[in-house]
Amino acid sequence: MARLSMIEREQLPEDQRRFHDAVRTMRRRPISGPFITLLNSSPDLAARVAQLGHYFHARGQADESILSVKVRTFIALISSRALDGTYEWGAWVRWALQAGVSRVTVDAIRERRAPPDLAPEDALVLDFCTQLLTGNHRASDATYRAALEHFGAQGVVELVMTLGYFAMIAFPLNAFEIGPSAEQTRERDPAEPGLPI
Amino acid sequence: MPRIPLVTRHGDLPAPNQHFFDRIIRTRGRVAAPFQVLLNSPDVADRVASVGEFLLYDTVLSPPAKTLVWLIAAREYDCDYEWTASVRHARQAGLPDALIDAIRERKPPAGLTREQEVLVEFCRQLLRGNHRVDDATYRAAVEQFGVAATVQIAAMIGYFVMLAFVVNAFEVDPTEAESDPFL
Numbered sequence: 001m002a003r004l005s006m007i008e009r010e011q012l013p014e015d016q017r018r019f020h021d022a023v024r025t026m027r028r029r030p031i032s033g034p035f036i037t038l039l040n041s042s043p044d045l046a047a048r049v050a051q052l053g054h055y056f057h058a059r060g061q062a063d064e065s066i067l068s069v070k071v072r073t074f075i076a077l078i079s080s081r082a083l084d085g086t087y088e089w090g091a092w093v094r095w096a097l098q099a100g101v102s103r104v105t106v107d108a109i110r111e112r113r114a115p116p117d118l119a120p121e122d123a124l125v126l127d128f129c130t131q132l133l134t135g136n137h138r139a140s141d142a143t144y145r146a147a148l149e150h151f152g153a154q155g156v157v158e159l160v161m162t163l164g165y166f167a168m169i170a171f172p173l174n175a176f177e178i179g180p181s182a183e184q185t186r187e188r189d190p191a192e193p194g195l196p197i
Numbered sequence: 198m199p200r201i202p203l204v205t206r207h208g209d210l211p212a213p214n215q216h217f218f219d220r221i222i223r224t225r226g227r228v229a230a231p232f233q234v235l236l237n238s239p240d241v242a243d244r245v246a247s248v249g250e251f252l253l254y255d256t257v258l259s260p261p262a263k264t265l266v267w268l269i270a271a272r273e274y275d276c277d278y279e280w281t282a283s284v285r286h287a288r289q290a291g292l293p294d295a296l297i298d299a300i301r302e303r304k305p306p307a308g309l310t311r312e313q314e315v316l317v318e319f320c321r322q323l324l325r326g327n328h329r330v331d332d333a334t335y336r337a338a339v340e341q342f343g344v345a346a347t348v349q350i351a352a353m354i355g356y357f358v359m360l361a362f363v364v365n366a367f368e369v370d371p372t373e374a375e376s377d378p379f380l
Contacts, residue, residue: 003335004344004348037348037351037352038348038352040344040345040348041344041345041346041347041348041349041352042251042255042345042348042349044251044255045248045251045252045255045349045352048244048247048248048251049248049352051244051247052241052244052245052247052248055240055241055244064240066238083328084327084328084329085328128366132362132365132366136275137274137275137276137361137362137365138275138365139365139366144200144366148200148201153201153202153237154237154238156201156366157201157234157235157237157238157241157363157367158238158241160362160363160366160367161235161238161241161245161359161362161363163362164358164359164360164362164363165359167355167358167359167362168352168355168356168358168359169355170328170355171323171328171351171352171354171355171358172348172351172352172355174323174328174329174330174351175319175323175330175335175347175348175350175351176348176351177329197327197328197329
Protein backbone atom coordinates (compact mmCIF):
# COMPACT_ATOMS: atom_id res chain seq x y z
CA MET A 1 0.00 0.00 0.00
CA ALA A 2 1.47 3.32 -1.03
CA ARG A 3 2.11 5.65 1.87
CA LEU A 4 1.32 8.75 -0.21
CA SER A 5 -1.26 9.51 -2.84
CA MET A 6 -1.21 11.68 -5.92
CA ILE A 7 -1.36 15.45 -5.62
CA GLU A 8 -3.63 16.79 -8.34
CA ARG A 9 -2.89 20.08 -10.04
CA GLU A 10 -5.88 21.84 -8.48
CA GLN A 11 -4.71 20.91 -4.97
CA LEU A 12 -1.61 23.05 -5.40
CA PRO A 13 -1.43 26.78 -4.76
CA GLU A 14 -1.73 28.68 -8.03
CA ASP A 15 1.91 29.70 -8.12
CA GLN A 16 2.97 26.05 -7.88
CA ARG A 17 0.82 24.67 -10.68
CA ARG A 18 3.35 25.50 -13.37
CA PHE A 19 5.66 22.86 -11.86
CA HIS A 20 2.90 20.28 -12.08
CA ASP A 21 2.40 21.27 -15.72
CA ALA A 22 6.13 20.94 -16.36
CA VAL A 23 6.28 17.43 -14.91
CA ARG A 24 3.24 16.38 -16.88
CA THR A 25 4.64 17.77 -20.13
CA MET A 26 7.90 15.92 -19.70
CA ARG A 27 6.30 12.64 -18.65
CA ARG A 28 3.64 12.72 -21.40
CA ARG A 29 1.63 10.20 -19.40
CA PRO A 30 -0.36 10.31 -16.18
CA ILE A 31 2.05 11.34 -13.45
CA SER A 32 3.19 8.35 -11.41
CA GLY A 33 5.99 6.89 -9.35
CA PRO A 34 8.67 9.16 -7.96
CA PHE A 35 6.74 12.27 -8.95
CA ILE A 36 3.92 11.36 -6.59
CA THR A 37 6.37 11.56 -3.70
CA LEU A 38 8.11 14.72 -4.89
CA LEU A 39 4.86 16.60 -5.62
CA ASN A 40 3.83 15.88 -2.02
CA SER A 41 6.94 17.77 -0.94
CA SER A 42 8.01 20.35 -3.48
CA PRO A 43 6.58 20.71 -6.99
CA ASP A 44 9.70 22.72 -7.83
CA LEU A 45 11.93 19.77 -6.92
CA ALA A 46 9.63 17.42 -8.86
CA ALA A 47 10.06 19.52 -12.02
CA ARG A 48 13.84 19.60 -11.62
CA VAL A 49 14.03 15.83 -11.20
CA ALA A 50 11.68 15.28 -14.17
CA GLN A 51 13.95 17.43 -16.32
CA LEU A 52 16.94 15.27 -15.37
CA GLY A 53 15.04 12.01 -15.80
CA HIS A 54 13.83 13.00 -19.24
CA TYR A 55 17.43 12.80 -20.43
CA PHE A 56 17.66 9.10 -19.65
CA HIS A 57 14.11 8.04 -20.37
CA ALA A 58 13.38 5.55 -23.09
CA ARG A 59 9.90 5.49 -24.48
CA GLY A 60 10.87 6.46 -27.97
CA GLN A 61 9.91 10.03 -27.16
CA ALA A 62 13.12 11.13 -25.55
CA ASP A 63 16.44 10.42 -27.10
CA GLU A 64 18.65 12.98 -25.52
CA SER A 65 21.22 10.53 -24.19
CA ILE A 66 23.91 9.26 -26.52
CA LEU A 67 23.55 5.79 -24.97
CA SER A 68 21.28 3.35 -26.77
CA VAL A 69 17.81 2.67 -25.39
CA LYS A 70 18.91 -0.90 -24.77
CA VAL A 71 21.80 0.16 -22.54
CA ARG A 72 19.59 2.59 -20.61
CA THR A 73 16.83 0.09 -20.01
CA PHE A 74 19.36 -2.55 -18.98
CA ILE A 75 20.83 -0.13 -16.43
CA ALA A 76 17.33 0.58 -15.11
CA LEU A 77 16.89 -3.14 -14.45
CA ILE A 78 20.31 -3.51 -12.82
CA SER A 79 19.62 -0.55 -10.53
CA SER A 80 16.09 -1.72 -9.67
CA ARG A 81 17.34 -5.18 -8.73
CA ALA A 82 20.22 -3.90 -6.60
CA LEU A 83 18.03 -1.40 -4.73
CA ASP A 84 14.89 -3.56 -4.59
CA GLY A 85 12.96 -1.02 -6.63
CA THR A 86 9.74 -2.85 -7.40
CA TYR A 87 8.05 0.15 -9.03
CA GLU A 88 10.96 0.81 -11.37
CA TRP A 89 11.34 -2.84 -12.23
CA GLY A 90 7.68 -3.06 -13.14
CA ALA A 91 7.87 0.09 -15.23
CA TRP A 92 11.06 -0.79 -17.09
CA VAL A 93 10.99 -4.51 -17.72
CA ARG A 94 8.67 -4.19 -20.71
CA TRP A 95 10.73 -1.40 -22.26
CA ALA A 96 13.91 -3.39 -21.70
CA LEU A 97 12.46 -6.42 -23.52
CA GLN A 98 11.24 -4.17 -26.33
CA ALA A 99 14.69 -2.58 -26.61
CA GLY A 100 16.35 -5.97 -27.07
CA VAL A 101 17.39 -7.10 -23.60
CA SER A 102 16.77 -10.84 -23.76
CA ARG A 103 14.25 -12.73 -21.65
CA VAL A 104 17.06 -14.91 -20.28
CA THR A 105 18.98 -11.81 -19.17
CA VAL A 106 15.91 -10.24 -17.56
CA ASP A 107 15.19 -13.44 -15.61
CA ALA A 108 18.78 -13.77 -14.45
CA ILE A 109 18.96 -10.17 -13.22
CA ARG A 110 15.67 -10.57 -11.38
CA GLU A 111 16.92 -13.73 -9.66
CA ARG A 112 20.35 -12.23 -8.93
CA ARG A 113 22.11 -14.77 -11.15
CA ALA A 114 24.90 -14.03 -13.63
CA PRO A 115 23.20 -13.82 -17.04
CA PRO A 116 24.62 -16.37 -19.50
CA ASP A 117 25.95 -15.44 -22.93
CA LEU A 118 25.91 -11.67 -22.58
CA ALA A 119 27.10 -9.61 -25.53
CA PRO A 120 30.39 -7.85 -24.69
CA GLU A 121 28.70 -4.45 -24.33
CA ASP A 122 26.06 -5.80 -21.95
CA ALA A 123 28.68 -7.66 -19.90
CA LEU A 124 30.67 -4.44 -19.58
CA VAL A 125 27.63 -2.41 -18.48
CA LEU A 126 26.65 -5.04 -15.91
CA ASP A 127 30.17 -5.31 -14.56
CA PHE A 128 30.67 -1.55 -14.26
CA CYS A 129 27.30 -0.95 -12.60
CA THR A 130 27.68 -3.89 -10.21
CA GLN A 131 31.07 -2.63 -9.05
CA LEU A 132 29.61 0.81 -8.26
CA LEU A 133 26.55 -0.64 -6.53
CA THR A 134 28.26 -3.21 -4.33
CA GLY A 135 31.41 -3.86 -2.28
CA ASN A 136 33.46 -0.70 -1.77
CA HIS A 137 31.58 1.05 -4.60
CA ARG A 138 34.67 1.50 -6.77
CA ALA A 139 35.25 0.57 -10.42
CA SER A 140 38.47 -1.32 -11.16
CA ASP A 141 40.98 0.21 -13.57
CA ALA A 142 40.39 -2.53 -16.12
CA THR A 143 36.61 -2.11 -16.10
CA TYR A 144 36.82 1.66 -16.18
CA ARG A 145 39.27 1.62 -19.09
CA ALA A 146 37.10 -0.80 -21.04
CA ALA A 147 34.05 1.42 -20.50
CA LEU A 148 35.91 4.57 -21.51
CA GLU A 149 37.22 2.88 -24.63
CA HIS A 150 33.82 1.52 -25.61
CA PHE A 151 31.54 4.47 -24.75
CA GLY A 152 33.90 7.48 -24.85
CA ALA A 153 34.11 10.21 -22.20
CA GLN A 154 30.58 11.55 -22.66
CA GLY A 155 29.15 8.05 -22.92
CA VAL A 156 30.76 6.82 -19.74
CA VAL A 157 29.51 9.89 -17.84
CA GLU A 158 26.02 9.15 -19.13
CA LEU A 159 26.34 5.50 -18.16
CA VAL A 160 27.23 6.40 -14.57
CA MET A 161 24.51 9.06 -14.47
CA THR A 162 21.84 6.73 -15.84
CA LEU A 163 22.64 4.40 -12.98
CA GLY A 164 22.72 7.36 -10.60
CA TYR A 165 19.36 8.69 -11.72
CA PHE A 166 17.58 5.39 -11.27
CA ALA A 167 19.26 4.90 -7.91
CA MET A 168 18.28 8.41 -6.81
CA ILE A 169 14.59 7.92 -7.46
CA ALA A 170 14.61 4.46 -5.86
CA PHE A 171 14.94 5.97 -2.38
CA PRO A 172 11.75 8.07 -2.33
CA LEU A 173 9.89 5.26 -4.11
CA ASN A 174 10.97 2.74 -1.50
CA ALA A 175 10.47 5.05 1.48
CA PHE A 176 6.86 5.68 0.52
CA GLU A 177 6.16 2.22 -0.92
CA ILE A 178 4.87 3.61 -4.19
CA GLY A 179 3.21 0.95 -6.34
CA PRO A 180 2.47 0.85 -10.07
CA SER A 181 0.03 3.33 -11.54
CA ALA A 182 -3.38 2.23 -12.81
CA GLU A 183 -2.03 2.53 -16.34
CA GLN A 184 0.98 0.35 -15.57
CA THR A 185 -1.22 -2.27 -13.93
CA ARG A 186 -3.47 -2.31 -16.99
CA GLU A 187 -0.54 -2.70 -19.38
CA ARG A 188 1.32 -5.26 -17.31
CA ASP A 189 1.98 -8.67 -18.82
CA PRO A 190 0.25 -11.06 -16.39
CA ALA A 191 2.95 -13.66 -17.08
CA GLU A 192 5.68 -11.24 -16.00
CA PRO A 193 6.82 -11.99 -12.46
CA GLY A 194 7.33 -8.97 -10.24
CA LEU A 195 10.59 -8.24 -8.49
CA PRO A 196 10.92 -10.35 -5.34
CA ILE A 197 12.41 -8.50 -2.37
CA MET B 198 44.23 11.71 -10.72
CA PRO B 199 40.72 11.93 -12.15
CA ARG B 200 40.10 9.36 -14.83
CA ILE B 201 38.51 11.75 -17.31
CA PRO B 202 39.35 15.20 -18.74
CA LEU B 203 38.01 17.86 -16.36
CA VAL B 204 36.07 20.82 -17.69
CA THR B 205 37.36 23.72 -15.61
CA ARG B 206 37.02 26.65 -18.01
CA HIS B 207 34.39 28.06 -20.32
CA GLY B 208 36.80 27.51 -23.21
CA ASP B 209 37.11 23.78 -22.48
CA LEU B 210 33.71 23.26 -24.13
CA PRO B 211 32.79 23.84 -27.77
CA ALA B 212 30.91 27.12 -28.26
CA PRO B 213 27.40 25.63 -28.52
CA ASN B 214 27.83 24.00 -25.08
CA GLN B 215 29.51 26.85 -23.23
CA HIS B 216 26.20 28.16 -21.90
CA PHE B 217 25.90 25.05 -19.71
CA PHE B 218 29.20 25.90 -18.05
CA ASP B 219 28.20 29.55 -17.72
CA ARG B 220 24.89 28.70 -16.08
CA ILE B 221 26.57 26.63 -13.37
CA ILE B 222 28.95 29.52 -12.68
CA ARG B 223 26.04 31.98 -12.63
CA THR B 224 23.91 29.95 -10.23
CA ARG B 225 26.62 28.47 -8.00
CA GLY B 226 29.63 30.75 -8.35
CA ARG B 227 31.99 27.87 -9.14
CA VAL B 228 32.12 24.53 -10.87
CA ALA B 229 32.73 21.91 -8.18
CA ALA B 230 34.91 18.92 -9.02
CA PRO B 231 32.06 16.44 -9.68
CA PHE B 232 30.60 18.92 -12.16
CA GLN B 233 33.96 19.26 -13.90
CA VAL B 234 33.48 15.54 -14.59
CA LEU B 235 29.79 15.79 -15.46
CA LEU B 236 30.39 18.60 -17.96
CA ASN B 237 31.72 15.94 -20.31
CA SER B 238 27.96 15.58 -20.87
CA PRO B 239 27.11 19.28 -20.52
CA ASP B 240 23.32 19.11 -20.58
CA VAL B 241 23.34 16.40 -17.91
CA ALA B 242 25.65 18.49 -15.71
CA ASP B 243 23.25 21.42 -15.95
CA ARG B 244 20.23 19.32 -14.98
CA VAL B 245 22.04 17.65 -12.07
CA ALA B 246 23.13 21.08 -10.84
CA SER B 247 19.50 22.19 -10.84
CA VAL B 248 18.40 19.26 -8.65
CA GLY B 249 21.40 19.78 -6.37
CA GLU B 250 20.71 23.47 -5.86
CA PHE B 251 17.32 22.61 -4.48
CA LEU B 252 18.51 19.83 -2.19
CA LEU B 253 21.54 21.71 -0.89
CA TYR B 254 20.07 25.19 -0.48
CA ASP B 255 16.29 25.22 -0.75
CA THR B 256 15.46 22.18 1.35
CA VAL B 257 13.17 22.54 4.35
CA LEU B 258 15.56 20.42 6.43
CA SER B 259 17.63 22.20 9.06
CA PRO B 260 21.43 22.22 8.68
CA PRO B 261 21.94 19.69 11.51
CA ALA B 262 19.39 17.33 9.96
CA LYS B 263 20.54 17.63 6.35
CA THR B 264 24.23 17.28 7.15
CA LEU B 265 23.49 14.13 9.14
CA VAL B 266 21.73 12.68 6.07
CA TRP B 267 24.77 13.59 3.94
CA LEU B 268 27.15 11.86 6.34
CA ILE B 269 25.12 8.65 6.41
CA ALA B 270 24.80 8.46 2.61
CA ALA B 271 28.51 9.25 2.09
CA ARG B 272 29.50 6.56 4.61
CA GLU B 273 27.26 3.86 3.16
CA TYR B 274 28.60 4.44 -0.37
CA ASP B 275 32.25 4.84 0.71
CA CYS B 276 32.49 8.28 -0.83
CA ASP B 277 35.55 10.06 0.62
CA TYR B 278 34.85 13.27 -1.23
CA GLU B 279 31.28 13.58 0.07
CA TRP B 280 32.38 12.51 3.53
CA THR B 281 35.09 15.18 3.77
CA ALA B 282 32.72 17.94 2.70
CA SER B 283 29.86 16.70 4.87
CA VAL B 284 31.98 16.48 8.04
CA ARG B 285 32.98 20.11 7.65
CA HIS B 286 29.35 21.19 7.25
CA ALA B 287 28.14 18.89 10.01
CA ARG B 288 30.59 20.41 12.50
CA GLN B 289 29.51 23.92 11.49
CA ALA B 290 25.91 22.83 12.08
CA GLY B 291 26.81 21.67 15.57
CA LEU B 292 26.77 17.89 15.19
CA PRO B 293 28.85 16.32 17.99
CA ASP B 294 32.08 14.51 17.10
CA ALA B 295 30.85 11.36 18.86
CA LEU B 296 27.94 11.16 16.41
CA ILE B 297 30.16 11.80 13.39
CA ASP B 298 32.58 9.10 14.59
CA ALA B 299 29.76 6.59 15.09
CA ILE B 300 28.51 7.18 11.54
CA ARG B 301 32.03 6.80 10.15
CA GLU B 302 32.54 3.52 12.01
CA ARG B 303 28.99 2.31 11.23
CA LYS B 304 28.31 1.91 14.96
CA PRO B 305 25.08 2.54 16.83
CA PRO B 306 25.44 6.15 17.97
CA ALA B 307 24.80 7.01 21.65
CA GLY B 308 23.26 10.08 23.30
CA LEU B 309 21.19 11.19 20.33
CA THR B 310 18.33 13.65 20.28
CA ARG B 311 15.01 12.16 19.24
CA GLU B 312 15.35 13.84 15.83
CA GLN B 313 18.79 12.35 15.24
CA GLU B 314 17.67 8.92 16.40
CA VAL B 315 14.77 8.87 13.92
CA LEU B 316 16.94 10.19 11.11
CA VAL B 317 19.73 7.65 11.57
CA GLU B 318 17.29 4.75 11.70
CA PHE B 319 15.27 5.93 8.69
CA CYS B 320 18.33 6.54 6.51
CA ARG B 321 20.12 3.33 7.44
CA GLN B 322 17.01 1.25 6.71
CA LEU B 323 16.65 2.86 3.28
CA LEU B 324 20.32 2.38 2.45
CA ARG B 325 20.75 -1.17 3.74
CA GLY B 326 19.21 -4.64 3.52
CA ASN B 327 16.10 -4.72 1.38
CA HIS B 328 16.00 -0.90 1.23
CA ARG B 329 12.62 -0.65 2.95
CA VAL B 330 11.55 1.35 5.99
CA ASP B 331 9.43 -0.45 8.58
CA ASP B 332 6.09 1.04 9.62
CA ALA B 333 7.24 2.20 13.05
CA THR B 334 10.26 4.04 11.65
CA TYR B 335 8.24 5.52 8.81
CA ARG B 336 5.60 6.80 11.26
CA ALA B 337 8.28 8.22 13.55
CA ALA B 338 9.89 10.09 10.63
CA VAL B 339 6.62 11.62 9.48
CA GLU B 340 5.73 12.57 13.06
CA GLN B 341 9.12 14.16 13.60
CA PHE B 342 9.62 15.91 10.27
CA GLY B 343 6.29 15.91 8.41
CA VAL B 344 5.67 14.40 4.96
CA ALA B 345 7.28 17.18 2.91
CA ALA B 346 10.59 17.00 4.77
CA THR B 347 10.57 13.20 4.86
CA VAL B 348 10.32 13.15 1.06
CA GLN B 349 13.30 15.50 0.93
CA ILE B 350 15.30 13.24 3.26
CA ALA B 351 14.76 10.32 0.86
CA ALA B 352 15.49 12.46 -2.20
CA MET B 353 18.62 13.82 -0.56
CA ILE B 354 19.90 10.32 0.12
CA GLY B 355 19.24 9.59 -3.54
CA TYR B 356 21.12 12.67 -4.72
CA PHE B 357 24.13 11.80 -2.60
CA VAL B 358 24.14 8.21 -3.83
CA MET B 359 23.90 9.43 -7.44
CA LEU B 360 26.84 11.79 -6.99
CA ALA B 361 28.78 9.14 -5.05
CA PHE B 362 28.70 7.01 -8.21
CA VAL B 363 30.18 9.92 -10.17
CA VAL B 364 32.85 10.69 -7.60
CA ASN B 365 33.79 7.02 -7.13
CA ALA B 366 33.65 6.00 -10.80
CA PHE B 367 35.88 8.86 -11.94
CA GLU B 368 38.04 9.04 -8.78
CA VAL B 369 37.40 12.69 -8.02
CA ASP B 370 40.10 14.03 -5.68
CA PRO B 371 38.68 14.25 -2.10
CA THR B 372 40.84 17.29 -1.30
CA GLU B 373 38.65 19.21 -3.76
CA ALA B 374 35.82 18.81 -1.25
CA GLU B 375 37.22 21.67 0.83
CA SER B 376 35.47 24.24 -1.39
CA ASP B 377 31.81 25.15 -1.67
CA PRO B 378 29.50 24.31 -3.24
CA PHE B 379 30.88 20.82 -3.18
CA LEU B 380 28.03 18.98 -4.94
